[in-house]
Each structure stands twice: as C-alpha cells, then as structure tokens.
Amino acid sequence: MxxxxxxxxxxxxxxxxxxxxxxxxxxxxxxxxxxxxxxxxxxxxxxxxxxxAFNKSVAGVIALNSHITFDNFVRIFTRASYYESILRSIWISAIVGAACLFFGYPLAYVIAKTVKPSRATLLMILVLSSMQLDMVIRMYGLMVLLGDNGLINGFLLRVGAITTPLPLMYNVFGVIVGLVQITLPFMVLSLIGIIKAIHPSLEEAARSLGASRWHAFVTIVLPLSMPGILAGTLLVFALSISSYVVPALMGGWKVMVLPIHIYQQIAEVGRWQFGAAIAVVLFVTSIAAVAVYHQAAVRTSGGRT
The missing domain is CATH 1.20.5 (Single alpha-helices involved in coiled-coils or other helix-helix interfaces)
Known part of the structure; x- marks a missing residue:
C-alpha cells in the first residue's frame, strides 16, 4: 500500500x-x-x-570590408578637437545630472509626500505636461527667453540693469539650461516612486528620538532614496551625453560635443567610418557610466547585487 x-x-x-x-x-x-x-x-x-569604425575612412563608402584598422581611433585621441569633445560631453552631462538632482529632488519629495490625491495629480500633470511638447519646440521657446533680444535680456536692458545683452545662448550655459529643461522630468519621475516607498514611520521614529526634521531627512530619507538618485542621475547622464538637438540649437554649433561630431562626419562629410568610430567612443563612455552606477548601487545596498 x-x-x-x-x-x-x-x-x-x-x-x-x-x-x-x-x-x-x-x-x-x-x-x-x-x-x-x-x-x-x-x-x-x-x-x-x-x-x-574599424574600416578605413573613405568618403561616401558604407559597405563593410575585412580590412581592420585603428586609424579612426588614433585620429580621435590624437587631435585635440575630438578628445576635448569627449571630456566636454562628460562634464556637461555630469553638471546637468547634478542640476537635475538639485532641482528635481525637492519637487519629487513634495509630490511623493502630498497626501491629497487631487493635489498630487495636479503636480504630476505639471511635470508630465512638459514632456508632451516636441523637443525642438521646447528649445525654440528657450531661445525666445534667452536670446539677445529675448525676454530676459529685453527686461534687463529696459530697466537699465545691463547695457549689453547677457550671453545666455550659443555657449555652454545655454546647452546646460536646455538639457536640464529636457531631462528634469525624467529625474523627478525616477525619484517619486522611491521616496513614496519610504515608510513615514521611519521618520516619525527618528523624530521621536529627538532628531530634527532636517537630521531625520539626511539620515533616513536621503540614504533610502539613493537607488532613485542613482537611477535618475544615470538616465539624465545618458540622455544628455547622447543629445544632438540641444547642443545644435542652444549651442549654435559652437559647443562641440560627440553627437555634433558624429552628425558632421556622417551627414556632411560622408565619412561613415570615422563617424562610427566616434559613436563607439560615445557608446563606451555610456557603458562606463553604467559600470560606475552599478558599483555605486552595490555600495549603497551594502554589497547586495
């Protein structure tokens, strides 16, 4: 049985x-x-x-061949205009990430901690509404605001605060402002869910033990929201370093970053091989940023992967 x-x-x-x-x-x-x-x-x-990228650079030729050469990469790292563009792309993207975190975290915190659903919905609509317009339209709106004859310079000239227009466009400042305007909603959306998942009882316990509101935020909320900070920063960095439209419009082709060089080599000169080599460098740079993000995430999570 x-x-x-x-x-x-x-x-x-x-x-x-x-x-x-x-x-x-x-x-x-x-x-x-x-x-x-x-x-x-x-x-x-x-x-x-x-x-x-590993073929010889020939104008107008797109077909792959078996002849491998590293001349394109040698040219990138031996000419100042190209490797300076790599560094410029990295530090501009890093500044944009820091600026988005500075402006986006308070907004995300307010939305996440808002108890009234209608108010939270209204704030979310305000965040998402900027993403409904095309990027080019948003950049032209900034050009109206920041141009030499724009609203800001026009007002300052009218009140006598300045005698010549401020250089707010066609420089690094204009590119950074444009990228922050484009990528800020992505940072906010990355942070809202993480902050909302932090249980209020943790802050209340810290306050009951004598901690101030600021100390409770720094020691409880900020460390627990680190995954959202890292994810949002990585997303903003990736969007910024690969952006072509913003540097072209807000930089006026004067701020040379990697996407501008890729466009020039492929669309204007027709040297696909060299443009592809620059694209490889851009891709490797983004992968390196992901590796740094992974290491930072492992450290903030106590070694858990």
Whole structure:
C-alpha cells in the first residue's frame, strides 16, 4: 500500500514538473517578438555601424570590408578637437545630472509626500505636461527667453540693469539650461516612486528620538532614496551625453560635443567610418557610466547585487 502511494506521488510530482516546464516554455514565446524587434532594429544596425569604425575612412563608402584598422581611433585621441569633445560631453552631462538632482529632488519629495490625491495629480500633470511638447519646440521657446533680444535680456536692458545683452545662448550655459529643461522630468519621475516607498514611520521614529526634521531627512530619507538618485542621475547622464538637438540649437554649433561630431562626419562629410568610430567612443563612455552606477548601487545596498 505504501509503495503504491509513493508511486502515485512520484507520478504526480513528475506531471506537475512537466506542466511547469511547459508553462515556462510558453511564457518564453511571449519574449520572442520583443527579442526579434530588438535584434533586427537595434543589435544588427548597431553592430554594423560599430564594424564600420574599424574600416578605413573613405568618403561616401558604407559597405563593410575585412580590412581592420585603428586609424579612426588614433585620429580621435590624437587631435585635440575630438578628445576635448569627449571630456566636454562628460562634464556637461555630469553638471546637468547634478542640476537635475538639485532641482528635481525637492519637487519629487513634495509630490511623493502630498497626501491629497487631487493635489498630487495636479503636480504630476505639471511635470508630465512638459514632456508632451516636441523637443525642438521646447528649445525654440528657450531661445525666445534667452536670446539677445529675448525676454530676459529685453527686461534687463529696459530697466537699465545691463547695457549689453547677457550671453545666455550659443555657449555652454545655454546647452546646460536646455538639457536640464529636457531631462528634469525624467529625474523627478525616477525619484517619486522611491521616496513614496519610504515608510513615514521611519521618520516619525527618528523624530521621536529627538532628531530634527532636517537630521531625520539626511539620515533616513536621503540614504533610502539613493537607488532613485542613482537611477535618475544615470538616465539624465545618458540622455544628455547622447543629445544632438540641444547642443545644435542652444549651442549654435559652437559647443562641440560627440553627437555634433558624429552628425558632421556622417551627414556632411560622408565619412561613415570615422563617424562610427566616434559613436563607439560615445557608446563606451555610456557603458562606463553604467559600470560606475552599478558599483555605486552595490555600495549603497551594502554589497547586495
């Protein structure tokens, strides 16, 4: 009797295991369409472009060949205009990330801590409304505000505060302002969920033990919101370092960053190989930022990956 029950239980477990494997296999079928789209429209074009980076730079030639050369990369790191653009792209993106964190964290904190649903919804609509306009339209709006004959300079000239227009555009300052305006909502959205997930009882416990509101924020809320800070900063950095429209419009082609060089080499000169090499450098820089983010996330989580 016991042997028969054991055999029955074994068969039941095998049947359950087979059904679980079949169910997992069916779930994998749901991933295939997304995987094919990712493979066809991202992996293959990106790999082809990166392959061009190791071919000799010839104007108007796009076809891959088997001759591998590193001349394009040597040219990038031996000419000041190119490696200075790498450094310029990095520090501009870092400043934009810091500025978005400075302006975005208080707003995200207010939205996350707002108890009244209608008020929180209104604040979220204000954050999301800026993302509904096209980037070019938003940049032209900033040009109306920051131009030599714009609203700011016009007002300051009218009241006699300045005698010549302030250089608010076609420089690094204008590019930073434009990038902050574009990427700030992404920082806010990255922070809201993390801050909202922090239980209020933690702050209340710190306050009950004598901590001030500021001390409770610095020691409780800020460390626990670090995952959102890191994720938002990484997202802003990636969007900023790869932006072409903002440096072109707000920098007036005077602030040379990596995306500007890529456009010039491919669209204007037709040297796809050299433009692809610059794209590889941009990609490696972004991957390095992801690696730094991963290390920072591991440290803030106590070594847990």
């Amino acid at each position: 016991a042997i028969a029950q054991a055999d029955t239980m074994t068969q039941t477990e095998k049947r359950k295991g087979s059904m679980a494997v079949l169910q997992d296999f069916r779930l994998w079928w749901l991933v295939i369409p997304a995987f094919l789209v990712f493979l066809v429209f991202f992996v293959i074009p990106t790999a082809s472009l990166f392959g061009l």
